[in-house]
Amino acid sequence: MSPQRHFEEELDRLKSRLVSMAGLAEEAVRLAVEALLRRDPVKAEEVIRRDKGIDDLEIEIDEAAIQLLALQQPMAKDLRFITMAMKISNDLERVGDHAVNVAEEVEFLLQSPPFPVLPELEEMVRITTEMLNDALDAFIRSDNNLARRVVVRDDRVDELHNNIFRILLTHMMEDPRRITGGMDLLLVSGNLERIADLATNVAEDVVFLVEGRTIKHHVEQRRAVSGT
């Protein structure tokens, strides 16, 4: 086999590992959210149990990427792809950790009376999982337009997180028996907000990969200015 052909094959293997990792991270978030909404401790435990698979893939991806850089000395676009693969695997591992955090909250939530349904939390769950799904699709298909559409949705998630804070506060003030559940849900909302941030990071990396220039921190700057 020619060295070039060998390189292409190794690059494809790196990509397919990243796709697997993305699938596991997305599934972890979906399962954790299901466990939360249905108060299902068995599903919650499954999220915690499966996290090792995501962690292992991060290590495999990093090692494969360093190997490719060392042996093949790739240029330009392949080099960007390999370095972004390492950054994306870092972010996906973090997504898995946040899914575990949400799953761990389920156990605590079961100890307090059911909290009233919050449409804002359900909207947050829906947008966040969509953002993650689209960011990974954008990566797989090298679709910078889809990636850019992920980035703009992050502001809505931040807004929902702030609204949920105020709604939980009102519930807790009205009925002190809701204080524990309210605090658990605040932590869940914080974890979802971070997952949306990480999906945004992945999407920004995809834009860099396809267009060769960074759009990072534009969102953060806006956020800092508006003080939200």
Next chain:
Amino acid sequence: MSPQRHFEEELDRLKSRLVSMAGLAEEAVRLAVEALLRRDPVKAEEVIRRDKGIDDLEIEIDEAAIQLLALQQPMAKDLRFITMAMKISNDLERVGDHAVNVAEEVEFLLQSPPFPVLPELEEMVRITTEMLNDALDAFIRSDNNLARRVVVRDDRVDELHNNIFRILLTHMMEDPRRITGGMDLLLVSGNLERIADLATNVAEDVVFLVEGRTIKHHVEQRRAVSGT
């Protein structure tokens, strides 16, 4: 100048940029915590204003790292250093974001009556800033033993975060006027816990850099097993 000499110089410049970024991230956390403990909105605003400097350095470091990989085709230890530099810059940028989150909470905390002093929160602040400081020192001095001492401290921070949750809960149950402040402090505690996680990540990267093998996810596995 010989290509080798030029490479060494560029590598030194990458290292010194990373040291600058680490200094800014550490300073941001220190300032945000000071603003929180002294209820000082001016310091809080300074953290938010300075965050752009950290963001800019992340982009510079990534570009310099990719440049070095493309032009110099480094091997073995230098290759590990350059790829870890990209991972560490990612983590430091996140540390800066968490410092901004803490600073933003200060503004909200000023709107509620002062919360009783929590020794647990002060211990958490102390350990977290020490971990960050030591992780960065370990990186600068390639000190894997110091890095390993950072990693083991993460469990204590997780424990403190859980204790703070329960302490805040008790305060809020006793006096509903403390509910708002309690929720703000819960978010602060969550941000500090994430900063400690990121310091742990950096320390794990330093161990990989020096020893050439990963110790990642051992901590996470223990955490998942103990269910904390």
